[in-house]
């Protein structure tokens with residue numbers, strides 16, 4: 001079976017942009033179970049010679065229930081549980097925000113291997129905030145840009161070690 005990688009982080013850090021870059025048009029399936037997994041998107045990712053299933057997790061814009069945070073949290077938790085490795089994404093332009101913390105806690109608690117992506121680091125502001133990510137205690141961040149493709153080589157190297 002193909003290994004599975006989950007993209008995790010608070011809304012608006014660039015998870016879906018990264019998902020789209022890795023999947024291209026090979027969108028495999030959309031889970032349509034009621035409740036927490038409703039917004040989950042899964043596809044077949046390609047990165048050079050690596051092939052893996054990749055799962056995008058919901059942002060605020062995709063969720064609609066009253067207990068929004070509870071649902072997002074449960075959905076993220078389920079995606080992490082099913083994954084062999086996690087890509088944890090933060091926004092290096094804003095730096096760390098309080099809302100990053102509960103998502104990071106879920107990843108840490110799971111004990112799953114994690115790759116830390118300080119996204120939107122294509123600009124000078126972004127790069128200045130990359131090292132904020134150290135505070136999460138999830139290891140060394142990769143200065144990354146899902147939109148521009150910066151850091152894909154490093155992502156490849158780390159994924160190859162894990163998958």
Ligand code: GDP
Pocket residue numbers: 009010011012013014015016017018059060119120121122144145146147148
């Ligand atoms: P998600 O909520 O985590 O899935 O984030 P999205 O992928 O929807 O992106 C949120 C916003 O950040 C959008 O306006 C994107 O265009 C923007 N964005 C995503 N990746 C990058 C990046 O690498 N650099 C910059 N500057 N913007 C990005």
Ligand code: MG
Pocket residue numbers: 015016017057058059
């Ligand atoms: Mg999204």
